[in-house]
Amino acid sequence: MKKKLCVIAMMAVLMLWGCTPDEKKAEAPPPKTMPTAVQVKDKAVEATVAAKEKLKEATKEVVEATKAVEEKVEEKIEQKQEQKDVVAVQEEKVEEATGAVEEKVAEKTEKKAEQEAAVAVQEEKVGEATKAVDEAVEGKAEQETAVADQEKKVETAEKVEKKAASVVEKEGQAVTTTVEIVVIDNNKGKVILSHKKHAEAYGCAACHGDQKPGPFKMEKDKAHALCQGCHKEKKAGPTTNCTQCHQKKDKKAIEGC
Numbered sequence: 261m262k263k264k265l266c267v268i269a270m271m272a273v274l275m276l277w278g279c280t281p282d283e284k285k286a287e288a289p290p291p292k293t294m295p296t297a298v299q300v301k302d303k304a305v306e307a308t309v310a311a312k313e314k315l316k317e318a319t320k321e322v323v324e325a326t327k328a329v330e331e332k333v334e335e336k337i338e339q340k341q342e343q344k345d346v347v348a349v350q351e352e353k354v355e356e357a358t359g360a361v362e363e364k365v366a367e368k369t370e371k372k373a374e375q376e377a378a379v380a381v382q383e384e385k386v387g388e389a390t391k392a393v394d395e396a397v398e399g400k401a402e403q404e405t406a407v408a409d410q411e412k413k414v415e416t417a418e419k420v421e422k423k424a425a426s427v428v429e430k431e432g433q434a435v436t437t438t439v440e441i442v443v444i445d446n447n448k449g450k451v452i453l454s455h456k457k458h459a460e461a462y463g464c465a466a467c468h469g470d471q472k473p474g475p476f477k478m479e480k481d482k483a484h485a486l487c488q489g490c491h492k493e494k495k496a497g498p499t500t501n502c503t504q505c506h507q508k509k510d511k512k513a514i515e516g517c
């Protein structure tokens with residue numbers, strides 16, 4: 261019982277003590293380790309100095325870092341600038357090259373145009389020359405035709421003149437003859453001359469010559485020369501075909517006509 265009471269009493273004391281611990285602590289005297297005000301101040305000063313130093317260091321570091329960054333930035337900027345410069349130079353070069361190319365292209369284009377113009381001029385000249393040649397050829401053809409026409413005319417004129425001359429002959433000689441047919445008898449076979457037809461076509465002088473037309477002597481050679489000569493010249497009338505002039509002897513009937 262004594263023991264139980266003791267425990268209860270202790271618990272009660274403990275409980276009471278435990279209810280006001282703060283008051284008891286506050287009341288408690290400062291610990292023996294607690295620094296004095298001077299000590300606190302010294303410590304604070306020390307801490308401040310340390311902090312200041314740390315701050316200084318930190319500041320220094322920051323400044324250095326900033327410097328480094330700035331340097332790097334500057335470097336970058338410089339590099340950038342250099343690049344820009346390079347780009348600018350490049351651009352300038354490109355511009356120059358472009359200009360040169362453009363100039364060359366312009367030059368080439370101009371030359372091409374000039375050449376084309378020259379070709380066009382040449383073509384025109386060729387065309388003109390061709391035209392001139394064509395015209396000349398045409399002119400030549402026309403001239404030739406004209407010459408041919410002229411020659412024909414001259415020939416015709418000569419013929420007409422000859423005819424007129426031989427027809428008119430001396431002092432209004434007769435243009436024709438009443439003697440229709442002349443029969444020239446010979447041993448080879450009599451020759452029948454279409455006298456009027458020949459007389460009207462070639463005039464009296466062609467056979468009668470300067471003499472007054474009338475009966476005349478011819479004989480073989482003279483007759484052949486006169487008759488065949490004109491036929492050959494005119495390319496008409498009998499020449500080597502004897503029977504076209506010389507009638508067969510048995511054809512006496514013609515004489516009778």
Ligand code: HEC
Nearest residue numbers: 434435436437439442458459463464466467473474475476
């Ligand atoms: C192709 C030649 C030829 C021509 C051209 C010609 N005669 Fe003759 N003529 C003769 C011959 C040939 C005779 C006969 C000659 C003979 O036998 O003597 C003849 C005879 C004559 C005779 C004679 C007739 C007779 O019966 O005697 C007279 C006239 C005549 N001719 C007039 C003319 C007149 C005019 C012309 C021109 C208008 C003419 N003759 C043109 C060849 C020609």
Ligand code: HEC
Nearest residue numbers: 451452453454462466486487490491494496497498504505
């Ligand atoms: C100046 C030229 C000339 C002379 C000269 C001449 N003839 Fe001709 N004779 C002709 C021509 C041209 C023809 C062709 C006519 C035709 O085909 O229409 C021809 C045709 C003929 C013919 C064929 C048919 C015809 O038209 O009568 C006989 C035949 C002939 N002559 C005979 C004679 C005899 C013969 C003489 C010579 C006495 C003679 N001729 C002299 C020019 C001539």
Ligand code: HEC
Nearest residue numbers: 444446447448451478479480483487488498499501502505
């Ligand atoms: C264009 C006409 C003509 C032709 C073609 C012709 N003759 Fe004749 N021939 C005459 C006449 C005209 C005479 C007459 C001459 C005279 O007697 O005045 C003649 C005369 C002759 C005579 C002379 C006859 C005699 O009596 O002397 C002989 C030969 C002759 N002829 C041969 C020929 C032969 C061959 C040929 C052919 C190769 C020929 N003749 C072609 C016109 C012609």
